[in-house]
Amino acid sequence: MPSWKDGEESSDEEELLGMDLEQHWANPGTTIDASFRGRVADASITCRLRLAPCMKYVTFEGRDTGRRFYGCAVPQDGIDCGVAQWVDAPWPSILQRCLEKIWEMFHEENCGRVIDHAKYKKELDKVNKQLDTLGDQYSQLVEEVTKMFDWADQNNRVMSDE
Structure with missing residues (x-):
């Protein structure tokens, strides 16, 4: 159920304002996994800001340790597009x-x-x-x-x- 009253609308920008953008955008700490590395084969999966092809990563810190994801391949000017798409479902x-x-x-x-x-x-x-x-x-x-x-x-x- 939406949390707004009838006639009110919500935008993606408003939803993002309440989120911790650092956590949302930045790639988490990663580790090397020989079975999951390199560029993503699917060209439709791109980073959010530059629309560049993503790389394969495995998370190595926090609650998502061990989860695989596609993330920004080339952080530029200190800007990291972060996780483009998770490969694995969230852990229990x-x-x-x-x-x-x-x-x-x-x-x-x-x-x-x-x-x-x-x-x-x-x-x-x-x-x-x-x-x-x-x-x-x-x-x-x-x-x-x-x-x-x-x-x-x-x-x-x-x-x-x-």
């Missing part, structure tokens, strides 16, 4: 939720590693500064000991001359 909703959860867990773990790496780098910088300081102190100590031995040698010569 339970599988979509599981895939979303797995990807969420992956991103959380990855974020944790990034944070741990930043902490490690900060601690490593601190230790390197301490090492540099200790190296400088050691050099100064060696220089002072050398001066002390030189002074002692000079005093021994003076005492032995007397």
Whole structure:
């Protein structure tokens, strides 16, 4: 059933305004599948903006992981026409939720590693500064000991001359 009152109409533009265009237009992350690659044989399947022939892709992120689709072959000027046509039907909703959860867990773990790496780098910088300081102190100590031995040698010569 339409959600508008009698006499009102809806256009495609109005429907698109409520959608997340980034998600709708951009190609999702993809992976290589040797059994599904190359250009689309059907010339009627073209990208939305340039009407260029599409390429075959396999999704590798999010709820559509593993789904095959035809998408923009040549993104230009940062514009990606996105998915032109899905080859596979959507996964069952339970599988979509599981895939979303797995990807969420992956991103959380990855974020944790990034944070741990930043902490490690900060601690490593601190230790390197301490090492540099200790190296400088050691050099100064060696220089002072050398001066002390030189002074002692000079005093021994003076005492032995007397």
